[in-house]
Amino acid sequence: MSAMPVDRTIPDIKAALRDRGGAVLVAAPGAGKTTRVPIALMGEPWLAGRKIVMLEPRRIAARSAAEYMAAGLGERAGARVGYRVRMDTKAGPKTVVEVVTEGVLTRMLQQDPSLAEVGLVIFDEFHERNLNGDLGLALCLQARSLFRDDLRLLVMSATLEPEPVAGLLGGVPVIESAGMMYPVETVYLDRRSDAPVERLAAEATALALGRHDGDALVFLPGYAEIRRTAAALSARLRGAGAEGVEIAALHGSMPPGEQDRALAPAANGGRKVVLATPVAESSLTVEGVRIVIDGGLMRAPRFSPRTGMSRLETARIPVSSADQRRGRAGRVAPGVCYRLWTEEEHRQLAQAGTPEIREADLAPLALELAVWGVSDPAELDWLDVPPAAAYTQARELLSALGAIGTDGAPTPHGAALARLGAHPRLAHMMLRALPLGLAADACRIAALLGDRDPMQGGDADLSLRLAALAAGDGRIEAGRRERLLAEARQFEAQLNNAIGESAGAGAAARADAATGSGLVASAGAVAGSDSVPGAGSATGSGSVARTASRSAQQSAYDCGLLLAFAYPDRIGKLRGGGKFTLSGGRGAYVPEGQPLAGESWIVAAELDDQGTEGRIRLAAPLRADDLERHFGDLVAERRAIAWEPGAGAVRARRTIHLGALTLREGPIADPDPAAVSEALLSGIRFEGLDLLPWSKSSRQWLERARFAALHDPAGWPDLSEAALLNGLEDWLGPFVIGMRTRGDLQRLQMAEALSAMLSWEQRRRLDEEAPTHVALPSGSRLPVDYSDPAAPALHARLQELFGWPASPRIAGGRVPLTLHLLSPAQRPVQVTRDLASFWREAYFEVRKDLKGRYPKHYWPDDPMQAQATSRVRPRT
Structure with a gap:
């Protein structure tokens, strides 16, 4: 094998692992860290027969790296170098270096927390900060602390900020290596474009193939864009007479054989264009590539604690990813990178991506921690502690699924x-x-x-x-x-x-x-x-x-039932027009015209998180009778006995519900009388005291009692409106038993209910100190008006008061009545609280006016000596 830049750092890496138990390696693209470091460490004595496990964030990279290292040893993968990824394993008893994806490491730790057969764990491309990578490192650190102080850890990356990681590992050395990369020219767009990325990518690729030698690697956010770009590029190449260029796709969901063909050189020495998702960003070498076309986009998972749902968003890549992609063009010879954005837009990019742990659905992590024996993430050491809101929601989901107690x-x-x-x-x-x-x-x-x-x-x-x-x-x-x-x-x-x-x-x-x-x-x-x-x-x-x-219909409903097991919070009930209410409480819709838009019940497996009505992208129909049959642990009964303002009555209803959804409802035949009375009183409290059947006498009683309390607070209860509403259960409760409606309340004897609030002595004092009527000199008995408790009033014709020397007083003589003196036509003439003064000073002016207007009536010269009368003139 030819020398690689990282080779010069191997002695420092060995020393750091031997003496300090860990290291952080920052190696630029092309340094060879992924394939040279594990092989160089295979013979270290501290391994003591144990193996090296290296984590790669992506399956393609893990398999490719293992096969490349095995080939360098003259072997096939599965001998001294192997790999273990989802759906594909090549490893055996002689395997010393095993390349795995991060979920595999978690399984290994759960099965054996001490990692007894492992001497070194390498975290490659750690800058990607995948959720499983952060979890794996946190578990390894605790495993080393509790079980294996000789377990060595090496973190490697091209763009990682090393100091925080080195500190997390206990202050281990940071080792840096230059890369081996040929010069790469960078070309930006002249001006910002809103055109679809597939159109820009096809145009740029066709242009670059005409200007530059070598194969092209085109970065696109997902398979849909790959497919559309392939179609657009094929048309352009045919128009330019370049049909011989091979176009290949490369993404994580491809079978391994197709991935290998995408990475291999074009047949017959021709040219090749590889349309790839970010899987080709690092740890992979695509043979012959000297041109990179970077769409600048990626799919990023985003979890919303508000809705409890994850979604994939198309987002701008950070500068670190752009640099990694650019480096792909300079691995084998000088190259060129076309960036489908402007230099100004580049200056606005974030320097690094957001760690997945901050934005992902944490339910898998919470389950792994529960199995590990940790309920609080703070018990472990993290670069970024899991967000509290998302973690709490994850635990709630696990509880709902019966996964944790x-x-x-x-x-x-x-x-x-x-x-x-x-x-x-x-x-x-x-x-x-x-x-x-x-x-x-x-x-x-x-x-x-x-x-x-x-x-x-x-x-x-x-x-x-x-x-x-x-x-x-x-x-x-x-x-x-x-x-x-x-x-x-x-x-x-x-x-x-x-x-x-x-x-x-x-x-x-x-x-x-x-x-x-x-x-x-x-x-x-x-x-x-x-x-x-x-x-x-x-x-x-x-x-x-x-x-x-x-049958197809039965299969569809079975599919819905299975989805409901997975997403009990996304069972939807039709509201009409393709709109559904989900059991979790939010709204969602199926575009009209699709058969699911008319189903009474569905389960949404995938929907966006836009606003209050998310669009349902994947769902299945559900039978209503399956809900209670299979979700009895989630179905609950709610008994509601409450006042309904529109009906003016207490309604007692029984509702069977699943989350926010009502499965069925109906009246309660024999509601608890106490609960009915409580609901009725709540209705009165809501509607106000005017709901009660107030008579003239009952209102006067209340006003008299408020007058008495105003002038002697210590001796009387608080009968303000607020106090009456707050104390309904005490003073009115015993009188409404058996009542349910506004009509029933009309049977109330308000005077009886009100007077029951006073003791016998208080009732006697009320009659004595706040009389209902006052006898006048004319012989009439007129009611006292207590509507203003600070100034109780008596409305009387002036002629009925002749001979009354002073204003009458109540409340044991403490409060004079306010006299509203009326004309024979019952019109106000004067208001006074000092009748004696009125007789002396105002009467004669009033008499002059009234005598002119009412000449037939009796207007004596001396009101103090005159006979009071309720007639036009007194009887002789």
Whole structure:
């Protein structure tokens, strides 16, 4: 092998690992760190027969790196150098260097926290800061602290800020290596363009092929853009007479054989264009590439604690990723990089990407920590601590799935979920499918949902994808279909293993006897109904092979049922016009014209997070009767006894609901009388005291009592409106028993209810100090007006007061009545609280005026000596 720049750092790396137990290697692109460092460390004495495990963020890179290192040793992968990734393993008893993806390391740690067979763990391309990478490093640090102080850790990256990582590892040395890269010219757009990235990429690629030698590597955010770019580029090349250029796709969902062909040089020495997602950004060498076309975009997962949903967003790449992509053009010779953005836009890019742990769905991480024995992430050492809101929501989901108990520890069901290695939602779905004989479908759905949509842009019905996957009728690309089926088969194997480990040898024996795909088909194979929440409520069993005979409609509803196991918070009830209310409380819609838009019930597997009404991208129909049959642990009864203002009555209703959704409702035949009375009083409190049947006398009683309390607060209760409303239960409660409606309230005897608030002595004093009427000199008895408790009033004709020397007083003589003196026509003449003064000073002017207007009436010269009368003139 020819020398590589990183070779010069090997002695420093060996010394740091030997003496300090760890190191951080910052090596520029092209330095050779991925393929040279592990091989150089294979013979270190401190390994003591143990192996080196190296983590790669992507499956393509892990497999490619292992095969390259093995070839350098003159071997094939699986001997001294092997790899282990999802759906593909080549490793054996002689393997010393094992390249794995990060989820594999987590499984290794859960199975053996001490990593007894591992001497060194290498975290490659750590700058990508994947969730599993951060988790793996945190678990390794605790494993080293608790079990293995001789476990060595090496973190490698081209663009990582090294100091925080070195500090996290205990202050280990930072070692730097230059790269081996030829000069790369960088070309930017002259001006900002809003054109689709596929059009810009096709134009730039065709232009670059005409100007420069070598093959081209085009970075695009996803498969849809790859497909459209391939079509546009093919048309351009045909128009330019360059049909001989081979166009290949490279993305993570491709089968390994197709990935190898994309990485290999073009046949017959021709030119090649590789249209790739960010999988080609690092740790991969695409042979012959001297041209890079960078679309500047990537798909990034974003989790919203507000909605509890994740979505993939198309976002701008950071500068670190742009530099990594640019470096691909200078690996074998001088090259050129066309960036499909302007220099001004480049200056606005973030320097580095956001760690996935800050923005991802943390349910898988929370489950792994629970199995590890940690409920609080703060118990571990992190570069970035998991956000509290997202972590709390993740724990709530695990609790709803029955994966963790009230103490936060994993249940047997939770342990089985973790062993499956899928997202907890999907793992729960697969386990719940077992007793229904639907495990094969569940595994295929898990494979479909774990990947990009194979029928993008079509109908949202997931059951159509499931049918297309089974039929092989061309609706799903053949290579893609085979890879999805292979992943489903792997889920089946993992499901058998997880159940076998849970149930013990007895379940394993039953699994051997199962027919169809080999899955455990009997509900009894699950380790007791308690190990899978709700399993006891499932009906039916038998081989999953029977799914082939189901009707399309039955299959669609089975698909919906399985989705509901995974997404109980996304069960949707139709509101009309394709709009649904989800059990989690938010709204969503299926575009009108699609069959699902008319279904009464659906389950949404994928939807965007835009506003209050997200668009449903993948879903399946659901039968209403399946909800209570299979989700009895989530279905609850709500009894509501409440005042309905519109009806003017207490309504007692029983509602069966699942989250925010009402399954059915109806009246309660025999509601609790106490609850009815409480609801009625709440209605009065809401509507106000005017709801009660106030009579003239009852209002006067209340006004008299308020007058008495105003002038002697210590001796009387507070009878203000606020106090009466707050104390309804005490003073009115005993009188409304058996009443439910506004009409019933009209039977209330308000005077009785009000007077019951006073003692016998207080009632006697009220009659004495706040009389209802006052006797006048004319013999009339007139009511006292207490509407203003500060100034109770008496309205009387002036002639009825002749002979009354002074204003009458109440409240034991403390309060004079305010006299409203009226004319014979009952019109106000004067208002006074000092009648004696009125007789002396104002009467004669008033008499002059009234005598002119009412000459027939009696207007004496001396009112103090005159006879009072209620008539025109007094009787002789």
